[in-house]
Structures are given as structure tokens and as C-alpha cells.
Amino acid sequence: MVPHFPRPGAPDEAPGRSARPPLSVAYLSASGALGGAERALLDLLAGLRAAEPGWRLSVVAPEDGPLLDAVRALGAEARTLAFPPALAALGDAGASGGDGALRLAAGMLRAAPGTARYLGRLRALLAEMRPDVVHTNGLKLHLLGARAVPAGARVVWHLHDFVSTRRAMAGLLRRAAGGVSGVIAVSRAVAEDAAPVVGATVPVWTVYNAVDLDRFRLIGPVAELDAMAGLPAAPPGTLRVGLVATMGRWKGHGVFLRAIAALPRELSLRAYVVGGGIYRTAGSEVRQDDLRRMAAELGIADRVGFTGFADDAGAAMRALDVVVHASTQPEPFGLVIAEAMACGRAVVASAAGGAGEIVTPGHDALAVAPGDVEGLADAIRRLAQDPVLRDRLGRAGRETAVRRFDRARLAAEVAPLYRTLVAPR
Template sequence: MRIVYLNPIGEMGGAEVALLNLLASLRDAKPHWKLHLVVAAEGSLAAKATSLGVTSHILQFPASLTRLGDASAGGPAGDSVGRLALLRQLLLASFGIAVYVSKLRKLLRQLNPDIIHTNGFKMHLVGAMAKPRDVPLIWHVHDYVRSRPVMARLMRLFRRRCSIALTNSNSVREDVRTICGDILPVQTLYNSVDTTVFSPHGPSLDLDSLAGLPPPDQNTVKVGLLATFARWKGHHTFLRALSLLSADLPLRGYVIGGGLYGTNGSQYSKDELKALAQDLGISDRVGFTDFVAEPAAAIRALDIVVHASTEPEPFGLVIAEGMACGRAVIASAAGGATEIIDAEVNALSHSPGDAARLAEQIKSLAANGELRQRLGLAGRAVVQERLNRERLVKDLAPIYSQLAKGRMAGKQIDAFVAESAKTDYASSNTSDKVATTLGRFDASDRVRGLDSLRFICAMWVVFVHCGFFPLLQNVDKARFAGKVIAGLYNNAFNGSAAVIVFFVISGFCINFPYSKGRRLSPKAYFSRRYIRIIIPMMVAILLARPLNI
């Protein structure tokens, strides 16, 4: 079996760690399967996958697509990006998206996968657009969809191109079902943890040296937050909680992680968090280490692992990793995190964003080493039982096998239909070779350059409507020179003329193949018209409401 995985970023976030665990599990259990990983950015992910025996490919996103995202346009990162600004970003990225989809489609044809498995919102959509028609597509959803105003509508639009969605918790499963309905099968597949790596035994990092802090006293309790700098990961809550604790308490805090995503407005900067610590008066009691290559060693250097997400956590991988390392964990009790922990049994909890309660829980653990040890032992037992790698393969391999069998059956049916069609043509004494194309265009059906000219005309109309050329704002149209400039401008950037040219070219392109004797298939003709006109129109309608345009 040949499986191609698509991932939108190159560095290691929670979804990337989960993907690597999945690849490692499959490589051990199914060594004869051919696994490929396509990554949209340079980074450590591709190298780590290659070390597992996975063939890695770098197909970089254009910068406009990397920056594009709705997390900060009413999503989990807030509303720092306006919806009109998001629409402009989307329009500017449209050409880059089209080029990337074309490149990805070409690569997928070369790799000829039996299954495509996407990891991350952007790859869910790009994969749906680029995948070959007969190849099953799996969306591996690691985040809530409903909180993303644009992504939710686009995933609902493309849901029929996906064979099944896998989610990392029951909480995310219900969220996806709410968006995509009963059309798309959805199944929970909990993330796994390598308990040989995330173990109480092993080397520990010198966090103080990494953070540029002097060594603490021997009895100092170390408490840390490991996360990307995404705004909903709770860095603000963690730092506020530390500020509520007495300075006399022998405790030091650590922020371990960094910026990961290129999406505008979706994350803090390190300078912002340092400034916040300074404002709270705790800059001498908290250190910032940036990303670490060995998170297990960082966790072992801590006494308490804090998870402080202010939004419901889809899964909470750092919770499971902290528990696997035998460390006491304090988790934000919402979403998928509640499916991992049993409060007061294998972890402590606090409500999302409740800095005062988090401070109380940190204080109680800092003062009670026996409680820390008890929670650590119970937490590791849970991970070993429920979140081990062996369970992951047992749950996932049957899904792959079933989808691959379905694809083979579909290919056999397609081959039978094609052979029958050839027989029908032969028996009807049809000698026109053009008819054998069965409604599909070939290179001779196109005039080179016309499609590009149509695209330019279409974008011209978009630019005029969106006001991308505000050159006349400071021109005095009452003066003769102003009238000349305005006349030249309005003729050069004439949306009405672009519409006329677009439709003239479109009429020619529609008629041209049939003028050469091509057989008209009404079903194929109207199917193409539907795909090219109705679907983009529906996308525009769906985007109009959330963007208030």
C-alpha cells in the first residue's frame, strides 16, 4: 500500500508530533507499506520523517498562502484581523493557491497513492482540490472547526471529496459532525505517546541555562508551560497565575516553546510575553527557553507541567506527554483534555482562563511532593494503557485497508465501463477519432494563452470592485490635467470592458472544440459548467456572510 501524507508546516507542533508517532507506528507494524510525506515548508519534520524510513518531499506554500488564515478573524486567536482584510488576503492568495494545487496534483500523480492523508486545515482543502478523483482522502482533524468562520464553511463545501475524517478526541468528532453533517463519516483516533521516550527516566535539560537564568536553589520547584505561542494556549493566564504567588515561595516558572505559524495575528511574539512578565513583576521568576529539540528532556526537568489553554483543547498532547513522564499535571478542563484526565486522581484541573484557580493548584503541588508523586504515577499508568502506539496501529490500519479495497473495486468498475464504451464505438462503425475522447478535452482543444488572458480579465474585475487601485483619491478632477488622468485611468482599469472581453473569450473557448467536429456530450458539458460556475458562486456566497460583504 502507498500512502501520501500532506502537512502544512515544517516545524514541530502538536499535530506534527502526532503525525510522527503515527508514521513510526505504521513503519514498525507495516514495514512493506510505502509512506510518503509532503511538507509545505522547510523544517525538522521532514528530517525526522526521513529518519523513520518515510520518503519526504518539500513542496513549499507560496508566502500568501502561508500568511492566510482565519484564526485571528473571529477564530480562536481573537479578532485582530478584520474580515474585509481577510477577504483581501484570500483574493491576493487565490493565484498562489491555484498554482500550488496544480503542482501538488502533478506530484500526487507521480506518487500514485492508494490513500491521501491530510494533516492541518490548509492541507485538508488543498488536498481535496488536488487529489485524483479515485483516490480516497482522509482528513485528520486536530482542531475545532466550528470556531473558524471561513474554514468551517469551506470544509463543509469540500466534505464530499473526503472519504472519512479522523479526529483526536470525541469532542472534536462532535464538532466536525456539526459542521459536515451525516454525509462525512467521522471517527475518533486518539493521539499516541511514545512511552519509551516520554518516560520518568532519562536525561533532563538545564532549563535555567537555556533561559539565561542563574541556577536556582536546590529546593526550588520548577513549573513550566510547554506550547507554541498561539494566543489561545494560555501564556497570559500562566504568567498571571505566577504573579499571584508569593515571591517567597521557592518556585520558578518556565515558558518553553515559540512561534510556529506564519498566519497573520495568530500568535504571541517572545518580546510580547517578556514584556508581560516585566509588567507583572515576575521577570526574575520566569524564564523563556524557545523551542527545545527534546521535549521529553524538558518535561523531566520540571516538577509540575501546566496546560493553560483558554479555549477548549482538541486533545492536549502536552498533558499526555507530561503524564507519561511521571510529572504532576495541571490541565485546563475543557474539550478533549477532559477525556484524558481524571481530576484529583491523575491530574489537577482549573477552568480555562482562571488564573486565580491555577495559582492555587500550583501552590498546593509546590507544597506537597507526595501529591506530585502520586499524580505522576497515576498519570503514566493511564497513558500506558490508553494512549500507546500499538493501539494506534490497531485502530488505523483497518481503516486504510478498507479504503484501499474500495478504491481497487472502483478502478475495476471504471476499467469495465471504459472497455464497454470502446466496444460500443467499434460496433457502431464510428470512425471519428475525436469522439473517442468521451467528453474530455485534450491539448488540441485549447488555444495557448487564452486561459491566462481570461484569468487576467477576471482578476481585473476583482481589483476594480475591491478598490485595489486608489490612484484618483488625490487627483483634482475639476482641472484639465485631472480629467485627463482620470480618463486614462478609467479606460485602463475598466471593469466593464474586462467583463466583455472575458465573456467573448469564454464563448470562443466553449465553441472551439465542437467546431472541429468534436461530439457534444450534454452530460459532460453541463457537469463542467456546474463545477466552473455554480461552485465558485456558492463559495462567494458562503464567504460573503462571515465577511459581512
């Protein structure tokens, strides 16, 4: 039988009903760094801590670091359970067919002994923690969590990725979905993509990501991007355009650099690549040295700064006049877009997939097709030459972020889901 999910935002307690006992939720993260999926997890934790202070919320990550530091700051429990090296390096990037699929298969064989030992340790840890719900955040943990869950606990997958085109991973998820009680998808596009993979008996619920509107705000600290990039200060009046992203291969760094190269030299602007490597999965990220080499070959080395990872993404965005999102594939959600809008920046978005759901082109962002170098260059040129348009998009973007992406919304949508899953059937 398909569990009935309450309407998003439905009250957790009906009038006159006695308060129900607090829940224990264990979150399994595939990384201890702070990528988009991990920031989304923190926003969910913050919302639940405020709405359900009696709940026990715990996060298990493969290493200590920024994620668990932030978890502790929220007053939640933080634990580490290290991946064995072969499992940490295993990923399905580029494994949709041919040699990529063979490399993935070989990597899975190498990782198998260590994965079996890790799975035993994970089972023991979860048995000790005795959660009501195991909420997995990352493809590896979707697979492992479904096999390690204690008796009586419910498993929720939080999908931040399109999975149907990742044939090897889709097959593994399909086989593991029998142990899953429900799936949270970060956009309608992800939900529609996941439904055939997980099957008709597993409900899929769309819950958009959120933004910390106190951290990503109009006025606040401003990063010194030139100093971070080792550049002299830009002349007054220079337009600052930045790609803020992880170093994932599909985040469009090459598209961004080629678009900057297509702009006329007399346009007074400086471009920034804001971000650094955070994941250990083999082959999943581009290298900054390669991007520097590309900028030199395009003749724009003097117009581009590489800042590395920014500890305060909000401060980095407030230092920019235009924030560019240039993903070459449909974006599952596009958290950077929502964060930049919250900061009141003019945004150019590669509006496909979930990213197409969170912007209204021409109202709160300019939209281009994924991989469209000429379209991206034209959008940047328009914004460089039209400060009124930049201001209008920034104001509308902030209004959109406040209305749609306040993280307090998450608890109102997710807490009833948890309650329904653990209720006696």
C-alpha cells in the same frame, strides 16, 4: 452510502484470508515544523512503519526541517512542495467575525493566484506518487488535498482543531467535504464538533493521539532550563513549574504569568515558558518579547525564564516538577498533557474539550477551567506545598499514558480504516 468503518483495534486480516497488497499513503502536512499536529503525524507514521513494513508512506510538507528530518529517520519518504508566501501567511486566527473576517477575505484574494499554481503542482506531484490514500494534516491541506487527489485515491482528513466556530473555514470545509472519504478526529469533542460541518454522509472516527513512550519516559536526559533561559542556577529545593506549549495565542501564556504573579513571594519556585514560534501564519502566535514585558509589569521577571524552543520536549519536562497546560479555549486533544503524564510529571490541565477526556481530575492531574487565573494559582500552590500529591499524580499519570496513549495502538486503529476505504465497493 456511508462507508462502514471497522471497530477500532479490529484485526486487519481475518483468519484464513490471504494477505492483501501493501498500501501507498501520502500525508500532506501544512508545516515542516514540529507542533502538536506534526508530532501526532510522526507517531502515526512510526506505528504504521512497525505494523505494516511493506506499505509506502510518504510525507509532503511546505518546507524542509524538523518534521521531514524525523520522517526520514523513520524510513519514510519525505518531499517538499513550497507554499507561495501569501498562502503560507494565510490563516483564520481571529477571523470569526467583523474585521477579522474581512482581513481573512482580503488575504484569500491575495493568495488566490499563488494558491491556484500551488494546487496545480500538488495535483502533478500526487499523480506521480499514485497513492491509495491521501491523508491531510492541517486545515489548508484539507481544502487543497480534496481538490488535488488523483482519480481512485481516497481522501482522509485528520482533524486536530475545532472548526464549527471558525465560520469562514467551516464554510470552506463544508463545501470541500464532498470529496472526502472519512475524517479522523483526535477526540470525541472534535468529532462532535466536526460532524455537522462535514455532513451526515462523511463518517467521522475518533482516534486519540499517542505518545512515544521511549522518548517521554520517567528517566532520561534532563534539560538545563536555567541555562537555556539565560538565568543563574535556581537554589536547591526550588520548585520548577513550566508551561510547555507552542506560542499560539490561545495557549494561555498570559494566564500562566498572572497565576505565577498571584503566588506568595515566599513560595520557593521558578517558572519557565518553554516554547518558541514555529508557524508562519500571520497573527497566530504571541511574541516572547511581549511576554517578557508582561512578566516585568507583573513584577515577576526574576521568577520566570523563557527558554525558547526545546529540541527535546521530554528532557524539558523531566526538568520540571509541575507541567502546566493553560489553554484559554477548549483543547482539541492536549498532546502536552499526555506527554507530561508519560514523563511522570504532576500536571495541571485546562480541562475542557479533548483535554477533559484524557485526564481524570484528582487522580492523574489537577484540573482548572480555561482562563481561571485564581484556580491555576491555587493548583500550583497546592502542588508546591504537597510533594506527596505531586508524586501520586505523576505515578498515576504515567500509568494512564502507558495504558491509553502508547503509539503502537495507532496502527491497529488506523490501518483497518485505510483498508476499508480502498476496498472495492
